[in-house]
Amino acid sequence: MKIVERVRALLGREAVLEDTGAPDGLPRVAPSSPDAVALLLGTAREEGWRVRVEGAGTWMPADAPADLALTTRRLDRIPSIQPQDLSATAEAGVGCDQLRQQLADHGAWLSIDPPGLAGRTLGSVVATATSGPLRHGFGPIRDHLVGVTFVTGDGRIIQSGGRVMKNVAGYDLTKLQTGGFGAFGVVVLVHLRLHALPRADQTLVLEGPREDLSRVAEDIVAAGLTLAALELLSPPLGRRERWSLAVRLAGSAAAVAEEEAGLRAVTGGQFAALRSDEAHAFWMRAAEAFATRPVTFRIGGLPDSSDDLLDLIQHQVGDEWVSATPGVGTLRWGGETSVDRLRRLRRILAAQEVPLTIERAPWVTRRAVGHFGAYREGVGPLVEGLRHTFDPGAAISVAVDGDERAG
Amino acid sequence: MTLSPTIADALARIVGPRHVRLGPAERATYAKDGLTVHQRLPGIVVLPGTHDEVVAVVRLLAGHGIPFVPRGAGTGLSGGALADAGAVLLVLTRLNRILEIDPKNRVAVVEPGVVNVKLSAAAAPYGLLYAPDPSSQTACTIGGNVAENAGGPHCLKYGVTANHVLALDVVLANGQVVQLGSAAGEPWGPDLVGLFVGSEGNFGVATRITVRLIPVPRAVRTLLADFPSIRGAGVAVSAVIASGIVPAALEMMDRSCIQAVEDSVYAAGYPRDAAAVLLVEVDGRSEPAVTADAAAIEEILKGHGARSVRSASDQKDRERLWQGRKKAFGAMGRVSRDLIVQDAVVPRSALPDVLEEIARIAARYDLTVSNVFHAGDGNLHPNISFDSRVPGLQDRVEAASGEMMAACIAAGGTITGEHGIGLDKLRYMPLIFDGESLAAMRGVRLVFDPAERVNPGKVVPVHACREWLGARNAERGTRNWSAAPSSALRVPTSALPL
Numbered sequence: 001m002k003i004v005e006r007v008r009a010l011l012g013r014e015a016v017l018e019d020t021g022a023p024d025g026l027p028r029v030a031p032s033s034p035d036a037v038a039l040l041l042g043t044a045r046e047e048g049w050r051v052r053v054e055g056a057g058t059w060m061p062a063d064a065p066a067d068l069a070l071t072t073r074r075l076d077r078i079p080s081i082q083p084q085d086l087s088a089t090a091e092a093g094v095g096c097d098q099l100r101q102q103l104a105d106h107g108a109w110l111s112i113d114p115p116g117l118a119g120r121t122l123g124s125v126v127a128t129a130t131s132g133p134l135r136h137g138f139g140p141i142r143d144h145l146v147g148v149t150f151v152t153g154d155g156r157i158i159q160s161g162g163r164v165m166k167n168v169a170g171y172d173l174t175k176l177q178t179g180g181f182g183a184f185g186v187v188v189l190v191h192l193r194l195h196a197l198p199r200a201d202q203t204l205v206l207e208g209p210r211e212d213l214s215r216v217a218e219d220i221v222a223a224g225l226t227l228a229a230l231e232l233l234s235p236p237l238g239r240r241e242r243w244s245l246a247v248r249l250a251g252s253a254a255a256v257a258e259e260e261a262g263l264r265a266v267t268g269g270q271f272a273a274l275r276s277d278e279a280h281a282f283w284m285r286a287a288e289a290f291a292t293r294p295v296t297f298r299i300g301g302l303p304d305s306s307d308d309l310l311d312l313i314q315h316q317v318g319d320e321w322v323s324a325t326p327g328v329g330t331l332r333w334g335g336e337t338s339v340d341r342l343r344r345l346r347r348i349l350a351a352q353e354v355p356l357t358i359e360r361a362p363w364v365t366r367r368a369v370g371h372f373g374a375y376r377e378g379v380g381p382l383v384e385g386l387r388h389t390f391d392p393g394a395a396i397s398v399a400v401d402g403d404e405r406a407g
Numbered sequence: 408m409t410l411s412p413t414i415a416d417a418l419a420r421i422v423g424p425r426h427v428r429l430g431p432a433e434r435a436t437y438a439k440d441g442l443t444v445h446q447r448l449p450g451i452v453v454l455p456g457t458h459d460e461v462v463a464v465v466r467l468l469a470g471h472g473i474p475f476v477p478r479g480a481g482t483g484l485s486g487g488a489l490a491d492a493g494a495v496l497l498v499l500t501r502l503n504r505i506l507e508i509d510p511k512n513r514v515a516v517v518e519p520g521v522v523n524v525k526l527s528a529a530a531a532p533y534g535l536l537y538a539p540d541p542s543s544q545t546a547c548t549i550g551g552n553v554a555e556n557a558g559g560p561h562c563l564k565y566g567v568t569a570n571h572v573l574a575l576d577v578v579l580a581n582g583q584v585v586q587l588g589s590a591a592g593e594p595w596g597p598d599l600v601g602l603f604v605g606s607e608g609n610f611g612v613a614t615r616i617t618v619r620l621i622p623v624p625r626a627v628r629t630l631l632a633d634f635p636s637i638r639g640a641g642v643a644v645s646a647v648i649a650s651g652i653v654p655a656a657l658e659m660m661d662r663s664c665i666q667a668v669e670d671s672v673y674a675a676g677y678p679r680d681a682a683a684v685l686l687v688e689v690d691g692r693s694e695p696a697v698t699a700d701a702a703a704i705e706e707i708l709k710g711h712g713a714r715s716v717r718s719a720s721d722q723k724d725r726e727r728l729w730q731g732r733k734k735a736f737g738a739m740g741r742v743s744r745d746l747i748v749q750d751a752v753v754p755r756s757a758l759p760d761v762l763e764e765i766a767r768i769a770a771r772y773d774l775t776v777s778n779v780f781h782a783g784d785g786n787l788h789p790n791i792s793f794d795s796r797v798p799g800l801q802d803r804v805e806a807a808s809g810e811m812m813a814a815c816i817a818a819g820g821t822i823t824g825e826h827g828i829g830l831d832k833l834r835y836m837p838l839i840f841d842g843e844s845l846a847a848m849r850g851v852r853l854v855f856d857p858a859e860r861v862n863p864g865k866v867v868p869v870h871a872c873r874e875w876l877g878a879r880n881a882e883r884g885t886r887n888w889s890a891a892p893s894s895a896l897r898v899p900t901s902a903l904p905l
Contacts, residue, residue: 162819162821176599251651303512
């Protein structure tokens with residue numbers, strides 16, 4: 001029996017998408033429940049099928065070798081929004097734009113702004129741990145999750161965490177799934193920590209030479225201002241002639257006014273305030289730009305190394321599409337580059353104790369360099385053991401290690 | 408099983424004879440933690456003083472297949488750091504050096520035995536502090552905080568331990584040393600630091616811990632609100648949270664707790680006739696913003712039935728208000744011979760109903776229950792005061808605790824928010840996780856510690872995994888887990904043929 005027929009028999013005819021127009025010609029299966037995902041992956045394990053996991057198809061190229069593609073797009077419900085508890089539960093295939101809108105209708109806010117198109121799925125953001133500029137004020141993706149449900153590569157449904165704000169019951173498998181790139185299973189349900197929708201949301205931008213803006217950013221960090229975002233963007237990313245240092249303030253009107261005054265005091269009042277529509281467009285374009293570059297990676301250094309890392313990036317792979325969070329030390333790069341350059345850059349950064357994670361790239365690049373690449377000594381066997389625990393048949397097609405695995 | 412004298416000799420050669428405790432009285436010092444209903448006498452107590460000594464001890468024990476239990480100051484509240492006669496207790500309090508404070512990057516590197524409050528004291532000259540502040544912070548260690556993913560009152564705004572640990576040097580069960588995470592907080596590969604924090608010692612021994620520091624807030628306002636009903640106070644908590652203002656802390660104490668505090672040397676001036684008080688702290692960078700937030704919160708509290716809201720007049724007054732809260736467990740210890748400090752979390756909006764249900768359970772079992780807890784997080788601590796010498800009373804306490812946990816779970820909550828599972832909550836784990844999820848957790852543990860020698864018998868109730876796997880295997884007509892050869896323990900449970 002062909003895979004398509006077997007899947008239809010298992011999950012119903014509607015589970016196999018028709019006429020998707022995908023060039024790979026793979027059967028594209030869209031389970032509509034965690035149980036259906038489990039049934040599919042359990043069968044894949046038994047049959048020896050390799051499975052590519054996809055969301056909306058807007059972030060990771062749909063090119064991992066596989067026998068079928070599992071898309072989460074029918075896992076698109078938001079079963080619970082609890083504004084009084086500032087918590088929500090959403091399925092992995094929900095688009096971030098849809099989620100954001102529904103939360104806003106309840107006065108709640110998921111304070112993340114991941115790179116990519118507006119309709120990128122929540123599951124994709126969790127699996128890749130791709131935070132955006134709001135990481136400065138609200139932390140990385142993992143800080144916004146209080147639990148997940150995921151399905152292992154052999155079809156087991158596993159719960160981790162819960163729906164409440166604090167939880168230390170059992171090991172924190174949610175952390176393993178966040179940024180696991182699907183290597184440890186397919187996230188199907190996400191329990192979220194929310195904030196109240198800010199009553200005021202102000203973006204201010206300063207343009208100038210990168211080195212000058214870096215110094216301004218240092219002053220701002222040293223002043224201890226409470227900012228939602230402090231982001232340094234390259235000229236094309238900010239759609240300006242020169243580099244941009246963008247500050248986002250969010251909260252009550254009084255708090256935002258207070259911080260804006262503090263910002264102007266620290267920086268001599270040089271920042272230009274954007275109108276609401278301008279600010280929305282500014283951040284949205286910067287996020288979307290990374291979805292249109294062939295390769296995106298992130299690196300994480302200490303805040304005081306931020307400028308040196310920018311120099312290094314400029315020298316090694318160019319700095320046309322770069323967004324840096326100087327208060328945190330993270331940096332995202334987008335563009336076109338070769339496997340050899342990525343390997344060399346990763347080696348140089350590793351010598352400086354700075355990890356480089358490939359966030360998106362064509363399969364040929366992912367396979368060669370891996371999302372994670374080489375591990376530190378002794379960590380490789382742990383990662384391999386964890387992968388075996390959660391995907392014993394290696395059914396999920398993902399390249400986390402690359403060809404140069406070590407450790 | 409008891410440990411051979413040759414092991415004690417070998418340990419003494421590594422750490423020095425003074426740092427190996429063999430006598431019954433010496434070992435008895437380590438037989439309990441902060442939850443005194445559990446007691447285990449360790450076979451040997453060893454106190455290494457350096458990372459290298461920890462490695463050598465762990466390798467020695469690995470070579471002999473001897474289980475061991477890492478322990479900090481022993482202030483835990485789940486029976487998590489207890490070892491039995493066949494195991495070695497690895498006490499880490501001598502590794503108490505603050506190795507580095509990097510004020511520019513707001514990062515510190517410490518050994519596991521550093522006492523929590525001492526890190527903040529060391530960071531204070533730089534205008535920085537370490538945010539997680541468990542009530543035991545004057546005694547508990549950072550290593551213990553990492554093992555338990557400890558919280559504290561100010562975690563409402565600043566996050567729990569997991570949000571502040573960036574990197575770890577870990578000695579695995581076999582003595583191998585691995586470095587997890589990076590000082591910048593970006594993981595090398597999957598987030599193994601996040602996985603390690605809160606693993607209750609099952610994944611190894613952290614000997615070097617890199618943590619994030621935060622600026623000391625320049626402005627602080629502490630409010631004490633007095634409520635005529637617990638329900639009113641609970642509703643006010645939800646209202647504050649939903650307002651969008653994130654207080655630094657939002658704590659609740661009920662009348663029973665207030666009386667205990669006011670009768671003790673920690674008396675803080677709480678109104679004795681209140682059904683409950685809320686202790687609310689707002690902090691920030693500037694005085695006007697904090698004043699505005701405090702005023703908004705005061706209005707919410709009064710709008711939800713607070714009889715009065717008073718603001719701490721000065722730093723001394725603030726410290727007095729906080730001392731009452733942080734020493735509340737100690738104050739309750741005076742009330743009766745024994746005290747069980749429970750720990751559970753519910754959705755914040757469920758607090759009023761759950762608190763009433765806890766009161767009904769206490770009444771049904773004729774027990775004295777005091778509530779002092781992190782209301783802003785929905786993290787309850789119902790404390791049962793009793794005398795274990797009274798025949799049958801401990802059984803009633805156990806039964807009531809179980810019903811309280813069940814009530815929290817039924818409200819959409821969980822069985823622990825910061826104390827951990829340890830021994831105490833093992834029996835409740837199957838109430839919140841199915842066998843498949845428990846088996847997966849055990850599979851993760853086996854990756855780090857294939858022989859399950861590090862802190863054995865904690866966190867994951869192995870029987871529940873086995874029962875579940877047995878049921879699944881029987882259903883599929885294949886062999887039962889219990890029939891699997893012992894060598895199967897070396898591979899993840901999930902990899903066993905079904």
